[in-house]
Amino acid sequence: MATHKKEEFTQKEQDLAAFAKALAHPARIAILKVLAQQNECICGQIVDVLPLAQSTVSQHLKELKNAGLINGTIDGPRSxxxxxxxxxxxFMGEFAFLFNKLKVQNTKGLLLKTNNKKRRLY
Amino acid sequence: MATHKKEEFTQKEQDLAAFAKALAHPARIAILKVLAQQNECICGQIVDVLPLAQSTVSQHLKELKNAGLINGTIDGPRSxxxxxxxxxxxFMGEFAFLFNKLKVQNTKGLLLKTNNKKRRLY
DNA sequence: ATCTTATATCGCAAATATACGATTAAATAA
DNA sequence: TTATTTAATCGTATATTTGCGATATAAGAT
Structure with a gap:
């Protein structure tokens, strides 16, 4: 069963995965793109440029906010x-760090062991 | 209904989202970490360090492979x-580019318009 | 040829995610 | 006050993901 095993991983692994998950839908990528270009947007403007219903966009915004990737302010009846x-x-830094660090270790590993047995790609 | 609207977004948005999705589970982050540290691993080594069944790990490996993030070679009875x-x-470059570019535009936006109305955070 | 080892795949159950219409809530306008 | 505008939330349907045991497959060992 899909009994969440997620807790069994490290906090950092969970945090990075959660960050990635927030980016794991084209609608949310598109929202971030719009927000970055416009600096700030009200919900309606985003709804106007996305091929999704208002309630769906609102949900995606909520997810981005829960993940901490966007901030929301209430401006009268607007958000x-x-x-x-x-x-x-x-998060980008953590990713870069994780994979830069690992890449160095990786290079080191390449120098140390080169057990290149006959092995076919698939 | 959950009728995929994903196709209605740009290819780049879909690609970035797919990349993020491959990273969107702590198990897959953990797998990548192990692979990076060891340079290369057989499936069994990964199964040994993850709190998951062999079939589940195999599935995660398959997803990472489908996303193009890892390569697999067959070494006798091993993978x-x-x-x-x-x-x-x-992908990291595309992300960095996307958000660096947008950040510049964002800074520009900050200079151009400063419609700071009274607005409460929530 | 049979047994063992290592891994992929199948089938299924449970949990999540996606999407939308309808409704609610809250601020402003009439 | 009532109507309108804007956005969040609820309820629901469907799709996807996650996880595992069982089985299949394929190479090696006996």
């Missing part, structure tokens, strides 16, 4: 969103 | 996996 660049940099 | 750094750099 104004903008990218949380700080959070973004934090 | 040997390694990270596809090229693909990784491509």
């Amino acid at each position: 104004c969103y903008c990218i949380n660049w700080k959070a973004f940099e934090k | 040997c996996y390694c990270i596809n750094w090229k693909a990784f750099e491509k």
Whole structure:
């Protein structure tokens, strides 16, 4: 059964996965793109440029907000969103760090062991 | 209904989302970490360090392979996996480009318009 | 040829995600 | 006050993901 095993991984692994998950839908990528270009947007503007219903866009915005990637302010009857660049940099940095660090180790590994047996690609 | 609207977004948006989706599970983050540290691993080594059944790990490996993030070679009765750094750099680069570019535009936007109305955070 | 080892795949159950219309809520306009 | 505008939330249907045991497959060992 799909009994969440997610807790059995490290916090950092879970955090990175959660960040990636927030980006794992084209609609949310598109929303972030719009927000970045416009600096800030009200919900309606985003609804106008996406091929989705208002309720669906609202849901995607909620997910982005829950993941901490965007901030929302209430402006009268409107909701104004903008990218949380700080959070973004934090996660991108963690990713870069993770994979830069690993790449160095990887290079080292390449030098140390070269057990290139006959092996066919698939 | 959940009738996929994904096709209605740009190819680049879909590609980035697909890349993110491949990273959107702690097990897959953990697998990539192990692969990067060891340079290459046979499936069994990964199964040993993850809190998941062999069939589940195999599935996660398949997803990473389908996303193009890892390569697999058959070594006798074993399967040997390694990270596809090229693909990784491509996607990380695209992300960095997307958000660097947008950040510049964002900064410009900040200078141009500063309609800071009273607005409460939520 | 049979047994063992290593891994992929199948089939299924449970959990999540996606999408939308309808409704609610809250601020402003008439 | 009532109507309108804007966005969040609810309820629901469907699709996808996650996870595992069982089975299949394929190479090696006995």
